[in-house]
Amino acid sequence: MPGFHLSLGFTLLYLSLIVLIPLSAVILNTLSMSWEAFWRAVSSDRVVASYKLSFGASLVAATVNLFFGTILAWVLVRYHFFGKKLLDALVDLPFALPTAVAGIALTALYSANGWIGRYLEPLGIKIAFTPFGITIALIFIGLPFVVRTVQPVLEDAERELEEAAASLGASRLQTFSRVILPTILPALLTGFALAFARALGEYGSVIFIAGNLPMVSEITPLFIITKLEQYDYAGATAIAVVMLIASFAMLLTINLLQAWTRRSTRRS
Amino acid sequence: MASAATSLTHSRASLHEPVFTPGATLEPFWVRALLITTALAFAALFLLVPLLAVFAEAFRKGWQAYFAAIIEPDALSAIRLTLMTAAIAVPLNLVFGVAAAWSIAKFEFRGKSLLLTLIDLPFSVSPVISGLIYVLLFGAHGWFGAWLLEHDVQILFAVPGIVLATIFVTFPFVARELIPLMQAQGNEEEEAALVLGASGWRTFWHVTLPNIKWGLLYGVILCNARAMGEFGAVSVVSGHIRGETNTMPLQVEILYNEYNFAAAFAVASLLALLALVTLALKSLIEWRVQQSVSNITLENPA
Numbered sequence: 055m056p057g058f059h060l061s062l063g064f065t066l067l068y069l070s071l072i073v074l075i076p077l078s079a080v081i082l083n084t085l086s087m088s089w090e091a092f093w094r095a096v097s098s099d100r101v102v103a104s105y106k107l108s109f110g111a112s113l114v115a116a117t118v119n120l121f122f123g124t125i126l127a128w129v130l131v132r133y134h135f136f137g138k139k140l141l142d143a144l145v146d147l148p149f150a151l152p153t154a155v156a157g158i159a160l161t162a163l164y165s166a167n168g169w170i171g172r173y174l175e176p177l178g179i180k181i182a183f184t185p186f187g188i189t190i191a192l193i194f195i196g197l198p199f200v201v202r203t204v205q206p207v208l209e210d211a212e213r214e215l216e217e218a219a220a221s222l223g224a225s226r227l228q229t230f231s232r233v234i235l236p237t238i239l240p241a242l243l244t245g246f247a248l249a250f251a252r253a254l255g256e257y258g259s260v261i262f263i264a265g266n267l268p269m270v271s272e273i274t275p276l277f278i279i280t281k282l283e284q285y286d287y288a289g290a291t292a293i294a295v296v297m298l299i300a301s302f303a304m305l306l307t308i309n310l311l312q313a314w315t316r317r318s319t320r321r322s
Numbered sequence: 323m324a325s326a327a328t329s330l331t332h333s334r335a336s337l338h339e340p341v342f343t344p345g346a347t348l349e350p351f352w353v354r355a356l357l358i359t360t361a362l363a364f365a366a367l368f369l370l371v372p373l374l375a376v377f378a379e380a381f382r383k384g385w386q387a388y389f390a391a392i393i394e395p396d397a398l399s400a401i402r403l404t405l406m407t408a409a410i411a412v413p414l415n416l417v418f419g420v421a422a423a424w425s426i427a428k429f430e431f432r433g434k435s436l437l438l439t440l441i442d443l444p445f446s447v448s449p450v451i452s453g454l455i456y457v458l459l460f461g462a463h464g465w466f467g468a469w470l471l472e473h474d475v476q477i478l479f480a481v482p483g484i485v486l487a488t489i490f491v492t493f494p495f496v497a498r499e500l501i502p503l504m505q506a507q508g509n510e511e512e513e514a515a516l517v518l519g520a521s522g523w524r525t526f527w528h529v530t531l532p533n534i535k536w537g538l539l540y541g542v543i544l545c546n547a548r549a550m551g552e553f554g555a556v557s558v559v560s561g562h563i564r565g566e567t568n569t570m571p572l573q574v575e576i577l578y579n580e581y582n583f584a585a586a587f588a589v590a591s592l593l594a595l596l597a598l599v600t601l602a603l604k605s606l607i608e609w610r611v612q613q614s615v616s617n618i619t620l621e622n623p624a
Binding site: 055056057058060061062064065066068069072073074075076077079080083122125126128129130133135137139141142143144145146147148149150151152153154155156158159160162163169170193194197213216217220226229251254255256257258262275276278279282287290291294297298301302304305309 | 349354365371373375376421426428439443446449454455459463490512525547550551553570572583586587593597600602604
């Protein structure tokens with residue numbers, strides 16, 4: 055086969071110029087900071103509050119997506135109903151809709167006089183401009199991940215095993231928890247991890263609905279922007295390194311989970 | 323990461339869907355009804371209603387206000403910049419995607435899985451950091467800042483910075499689509515063409531390209547949607563100069579922050595329309611691929 059050196063050479067050159075060299079700038083810039091300055095930048099009260107918020111809201115959003123994403127994948131694979139094709143296409147909307155558009159649409163819906171917010175306001179429930187609103191935006195952008203990782207595994211799952219379980223006297227619930235759940239578990243966790251990782255770094259859909267109050271509703275990516283606007287490049291870079299480490303840990307986890315998914319689907 | 327969940331190679335799996343559902347493995351009617359209702363309600367609340375809200379808010383002040391907001395000079399310049407950025411970023415990542423898929427799918431070499439992980443890297447980096455890296459390189463205090471200033475070259479807060487940030491965030495899309503596709507297809511057809519005396523380029527154009535065209539198109543459509551819609555990374559490097567360095571998503575933000583909601587949603591509705599066209603084309607390609615796969619299975623039953 056021809057073209058090995060040309061294609062690999064171009065791939066490595068382009069990868070280095072666009073991704074590797076720029077990303078290494080973050081790490082190298084931090085190395086020039088003293089340890090104390092770095093620690094001060096990444097452990098101030100305000101930034102720690104933003105870690106807790108980003109982490110907590112992402113965790114809640116990914117959990118909601120885990121639950122409803124599994125139901126969506128299940129009905130799309132197992133049942134026939136009116137509008138199924140449309141629902142299947144619509145699941146990818148969060149991938150296709152620009153995050154800023156999602157952000158202003160959700161804010162319009164959940165603000166005090168919005169389509170949904172106006173019914174919650176009299177009940178004393180505030181969603182827009184609170185951590186609750188951030189979670190709503192993160193549910194939106196993470197929604198396709200669980201559905202699209204569980205769906206193919208459910209499609210490939212062998213129905214014979216379920217029939218065998220039923221013929222041996224298992225109830226439908228027992229079959230689900232003992233036969234189906236173990237098969238889709240690696241995919242469920244992969245989808246959860248993908249949704250969580252995406253939510254951690256999300257910016258566009260969140261900032262409109264968040265209200266961005268320091269200590270209350272300020273996510274970590276926004277804090278980086280705030281630092282940049284104050285020309286505190288060192289501070290912004292230090293927080294970016296913390297976020298990069300979190301992303302790489304997630305990337306490693308996801309790779310391991312995907313390897314597990316492949317192994318367990320091959321076995322069955 | 324996005325393409326981990328939307329892959330054309332996955333959509334073939336649905337062919338294995340059983341035709342009939344035996345009673346023993348079917349849930350009672352009320353369980354089915356409950357699950358379908360829950361799924362539809364969740365999708366309506368989180369997907370359909372936000373989408374409808376964009377168009378409802380855009381047309382709140384009527385057609386005339388809508389069109390006035392779109393043909394306003396700053397909006398038109400944002401549309402032009404967005405189209406131009408995508409027109410540069412998408413072809414570059416297309417060429418990269420083909421080259422990467424060719425080297426990874428057709429050859430064996432050490433460090434392949436590391437290379438695959440590195441290609442995926444931009445998906446796992448926050449968009450804000452994707453913009454920050456270019457500030458660190460090309461900003462006034464960045465690595466090349468002094469040199470750029472001396473030679474009067476503007477990258478940051480100008481079009482080149484926007485294009486670079488867009489290339490970064492859309493980097494893996496085409497490659498991620500093509501690599502599994504070309505790996506699944508193997509080398510036999512290309513080897514046959516080469517044995518019959520075709521040159522490497524000719525083999526690529528006449529053998530490989532027709533085989534991967536749908537996967538390629540699929541990757542390009544997803545890449546384009548992200549390129550036109552990117553907000554976080556572009557926001558960091560753009561400088562928000564009206565009529566000059568505002569892409570459509572940034573124009574939406576500025577109008578929204580000025581409480582000019584109708585105009586913000588009017589520009590946003592164009593982006594929502596782009597998203598709908600993207601979804602429609604994506605479903606169409608998935609359908610085409612399923613058709614051709616089932617035709618092959620009908621012709622050569624195993």
